[in-house]
Amino acid sequence: MRKKKTKTAICLRSTHPPVRVRSVLPCLVVLLIIIPAVVQARQPPAPTNSAVIFGTVWGPDDRPVYGVTVKIRRARDKRARWVIHSNHLGEFEQLVPAGKETYVIWADTRGFKTPQGKHLQPGEAVTVEIEDKERVNTGVHLK
Secondary structure (H helix, E strand, C coil): CCCCCCCCCCCCCCCCCCHHHHHHHHHHHHHHHHHHHHHHHCCCCCCCCEEEEEEEEECCCCCECCCCEEEEEECCCCCCCEEEECCCCCEEEEEEECCCEEEEEEEECCCCECCCCCECCECCCEEEEECCCCEEEEEEEEC
16 A cells, blocks of 8 residues: 655745735835924924015006016116016015115016017116015006
8 A cells, every 4th residue: 555645734924024014114114204304394484584575567558467577676786686577467576685775676578578469668667665574565567
């Protein structure tokens, strides 16, 4: 009579964790590093020592004009220090250093045409005086 061979049992459990656990663990570590940085970024910014010049560019038909280049300089300077563009509501906004200062604002319409193809002429420069940390509202009119 023949002897039967005994089957050896294969161990299905290993000492290493499953693949899912090995791939999730580094993700958790990364999240624990990133979350405090995101929470810290959401805190409101510290107050700055600046004032705000806010204005609107008005066209000859007394409607706001989009995309006009607005230049701002200190009254004692010769060149524009800040160059910004009006947004879709014709508005512009610029932070300037706080303190007593006079600023000159004007529109630069070189190369600017309205969607109707009309060339606009710049109006007179506007003078704005700032005393301290404040917001000054103004308007720039085009011809």
